[in-house]
Amino acid sequence: MSKSSLKIAIAGLGTVGGGTVQLLHDQAQLLAARAGRPLTLVGAAALEKPTGLPLDGVPFFTDARVMARDCDYDVLVELIGGAGGIALDVVRTALERGRSVVTANKAMIAHHGTELAQIAEAKGGTIGFEASVGGGIPIIKSLREGLAANRVTKVMGILNGTCNYILTTMRESGRDFADVLAEAQKLGYAEADPTFDIDGIDTAHKLAILVSLAFSAPIDLDGVSCEGIRHVSALDIRYADELGYRIKLLGVAAQTDTGIEARVYPAMVPLSFPLAHVSGPFNAIVTEGDFVGRTVLEGRGAGARPTASAVVADLMDLALGRTIPTFGVPVAALKAQPAAASGAHRSAYYIRLMVKDQPGVFADIAAALRDEQVSMEQVIQRGRAPEETVPVVMTVHETVESSMLRAVERLKALGSVADLQLIRIENL
Amino acid sequence: MSKSSLKIAIAGLGTVGGGTVQLLHDQAQLLAARAGRPLTLVGAAALEKPTGLPLDGVPFFTDARVMARDCDYDVLVELIGGAGGIALDVVRTALERGRSVVTANKAMIAHHGTELAQIAEAKGGTIGFEASVGGGIPIIKSLREGLAANRVTKVMGILNGTCNYILTTMRESGRDFADVLAEAQKLGYAEADPTFDIDGIDTAHKLAILVSLAFSAPIDLDGVSCEGIRHVSALDIRYADELGYRIKLLGVAAQTDTGIEARVYPAMVPLSFPLAHVSGPFNAIVTEGDFVGRTVLEGRGAGARPTASAVVADLMDLALGRTIPTFGVPVAALKAQPAAASGAHRSAYYIRLMVKDQPGVFADIAAALRDEQVSMEQVIQRGRAPEETVPVVMTVHETVESSMLRAVERLKALGSVADLQLIRIENL
Incomplete structure (x- = not known):
């Protein structure tokens, strides 16, 4: 040699x-x-x-x-x-x-x-x-080479270690978002300006890259919708626990009949799903391919040493003359696709309402959901505090997003509803 | 083109x-x-x-x-x-x-x-x-290329879908090994002659391959010790549940100071560890590298389509002229290593004793453990059935294997002990 x-x-x-x-x-x-x-x-x-x-x-x-x-x-x-x-x-x-x-x-x-x-x-x-993407996890190589025999139908993951650390710590300590963020900043786990991480922008960047590789489309960052974790409260995390979920910031992309769906949002993930157990600074990516089925890759999503491991893996490929087009196929072969039809997404949801505890409130809520064909699954309402504001928490069966959003508008319009929190439930 | x-x-x-x-x-x-x-x-x-x-x-x-x-x-x-x-x-x-x-x-x-x-x-x-190895999971590519910048210190995994299916079904149904095996055979999930799978031989083959790649050593199947799942009982699975573990057939290999340790055995895996949640026909492999830290890859370990996905991934590499020496380095650069010193392995253990319920039994058990410096962590003994045989279950703190095995001999020699089951607890 x-x-x-x-x-x-x-x-x-x-x-x-x-x-x-x-x-x-x-x-x-x-x-x-x-x-x-x-x-x-x-x-x-x-x-x-x-x-x-x-x-x-x-x-x-x-x-x-x-x-x-x-x-x-x-x-x-x-x-x-x-x-x-x-x-x-x-x-x-x-x-x-x-x-x-x-x-x-x-x-x-x-x-x-x-x-x-x-x-x-x-x-x-x-x-x-x-x-x-994914720090030391060899996800680019896996998608571009290891799963090259597959038509990928879905790719989703926990792609931001800062958010995952904050959400994990909120759950373990019961503390609220602002408090945990401040601590993460002090410990150097979050930037002085945390916007990029906690508003989901960093996750959107990574998802845009995965989308391009998975679906052989040109990079389209504008096609990724983006919602961060600022509004996730300690209360929601507690209810998630009680209902058998973990709240995770996800990047989720799917190939649909009408185009590519690519979104970043905090979601409730059932404990039976591998992503629920990815905690702290770890990242994980789930891929669905038509032949391979589901694969999950997990590892450290950031940090000097894991990221260096990935950088040098690329250098090793170059040293060995082992190359491939940047996005798996030549640029001319990348095919742009429209964004999937808005509102067509089907999902189950978690809804937390802060309502004035007065007669007839629940009937109004139930009617608003019924009028949009949204079907309740579980309801948690505890204790009473007449004329005070109390949480009413429910999960609803899988429903079309547009119906859900119309129902939310109806609920917000009720005089007794002071606040409403909607979180998707992710059942892969 | x-x-x-x-x-x-x-x-x-x-x-x-x-x-x-x-x-x-x-x-x-x-x-x-x-x-x-x-x-x-x-x-x-x-x-x-x-x-x-x-x-x-x-x-x-x-x-x-x-x-x-x-x-x-x-x-x-x-x-x-x-x-x-x-x-x-x-x-x-x-x-x-x-x-x-x-x-x-x-x-x-x-x-x-x-x-x-x-x-x-x-x-x-x-x-x-x-x-x-690992059906559709791109584990060979990840080890050989994706983690090429790392000195791998440990690689372990659930590598046999048949065993994982049997253990998962035993846990979910509470049924015993023989019963679930017979059903798996009927369903085509296990072979008519299941020896290869359930005695750990298939896992040993796969582990030998991973060992060679991970530690740049020539393949050494004889260096892999092998214990299957025939002796895992429904009772042990129930106790594992109660203690916060899942029983999985693992292939585990580590680079130690004295050489390579490579073993196949059923182990108790804590619920906080990703492998605990890998169920049914899924496989998963955990790798520890000195820069990347821990990575976990999970996916379908067998079946026509996932395995074809892996076969064709290799064909794609060949079509693109992307090659590499078979075991990551030229054969001449593979360095044989001795097997790690026997008995030096440190582990926590689960022990289930079937003992005659008579006065002084527990003192005898405790003395046998103490005499070999094995320290108890938890004990479960329920109910009494004087002069009948009852289970006594305990976990012991991390201890040197040779001490544990000597303690086991002492326990077996006690007149009151009718049966003894020892299962390693795997805390990565």
Whole structure:
């Protein structure tokens, strides 16, 4: 094995970049044995050179753009982050030079993936983005290669570790969202500006990538609807427990007769379903294929070491010359599909109403549901507090979303209903 | 895309062979789009030509050896089964001819994998065996490629759907082993001769393959110790439930300081652990890597369609020219390791004793455990039946296996102990 080394330039030396440098150093022998050639760092770029990383003898650049343009590498590893800016610049530069790119940048792939894949195809490079979804879980490889014999009908998952940590901690501690979020921020599990995570945007980026791979469609981030977890209360989590569910932020995509359905929302997941048991910082992805049936992949969804594992898996593929079109088929073969007809989705639901405890309230509620053909399954109403506000909780049988939403409008219009919370129940 | 087709000869047209022929037919367009070239059947062999399969125009052979020798194929798909015999003959012939092989045959890989990998390397072919472990789960690809940046420290799993079905059904119905096995045989979920499955041999084959991939060692089936599920009683399953466990037949392998530990045994799995929730015909594999941490892959472990999905995934890799040494590194780089020191394993245990209910029994039991430094955690003894035989159930804290086995000998020597059942508790 006297093959020449794979020359790697790394842009961004934060958490994931640092982890990747460390992995390439610690496992150098192992990687060389498996790849049949060494993996060698020929450049590293960051605004400031970090201390404590094994970067001795590696040319250092304070301007990643300069490195991308001038350095002699086979593959540029982009770990700067952000949909555009420097990250996008260096990736474009590398691809235009006919080099390959490995990235953990879900925002960039979700916003610009199709365009970048086109440049890669035209110039003879490839794009590896295993680290962009599910951290260390080899989900991109599984979808694109391991399940390549299947027509995928559904893909769904817990794709954001921050939200899963918050929801898990809320459940275990009984504390409320704001309180747990503040603690997660203090512990470094959530960003100072948590919007990306808790409003579901990060999950939407990842889902858009999975959708493209699963259904061979161009990336369509606008086609992903998005609802976060800010409104999930400790009360709902307690009721979920009582009803035999866990609340999880899910990204869910399905191929329907009318097009692709792609949504991010908090859902009640039954305990019999594998996703219910995925807790804390773990991620998991469920795929349904027409031959393979259901597969579930679970693992650490973030962090320096798991994400570095995914980055270097892509580098190993490149070192071995094992490549494939970015989204599984050439860009020209990706077929855009419309979004599935709105409101046609069928689902069971959990509804929590805060109502004034006065005579006739329940009859009004029942009538509102009946008038929209929504059929109740279970009801929990405990204690009485005449003239006070009390929770009424119910689950309803699978129903068409448009009916459910009309029923919700009727319920909100009732004078006795002070607040209403609607959460989908996910029965795969 | 005018590349020539990948020419496939398929030997064996039983369940998996039939499923594979069907998949290649049903998904022909999809596969060609993803592979950039058609996948074409150029030969099929079985003792008798089955009806109902889309084999029009495909040259048919009643002697697979003749097909392997004379037919002009790029890859031979071996789905005959059995460690040796015709299966091994046709695989050797194909590899000697410099062609590639795809197989679902775990027995053959477990017995002859290293030798076959050597022939493949010498002659320029490759061997794909994704379908040999975990049915449709892309576990081989994940271990060999997706987690290639990791030093794997542990791999364990539920690898036999028949055993998992039997154990799941025993738990759900409360019925005993023999009864559920008979039903499984009637339903076609278990073979007429169920030895391979229920005595853990099939699991041992699969574990031997995973061990080789995980620890870069030559296949060593003799290094896998093997205990089946015949002795698991309905009573133990009930107690497991009560104590918060599920009983699963596991294959467990770990890299230890003294060598490789590879064992098949029924174990109690805590409900907090993902494997506890893998039921019925599903398989799941847990991997621990030094960077990625824990990953779990779950899916259908057998059946025509899931297994065909894995067979064709290997064919897609070949069609795309995406290959890798059979066990992740060249055969010369595989390093044999001794079996881990016997008895050094540390584990918690469940013990069920059937004892004569007479004065002083419990003191004798407690003394036997104390004398071997085995420390009790929980004890369940219910009701009394003086002079009758009653169950005493306990769990003990993590202890060295050799101590536990000595304690078991002491317990068995007590006159009051009529029967003893020992089951490991698996806390990853």
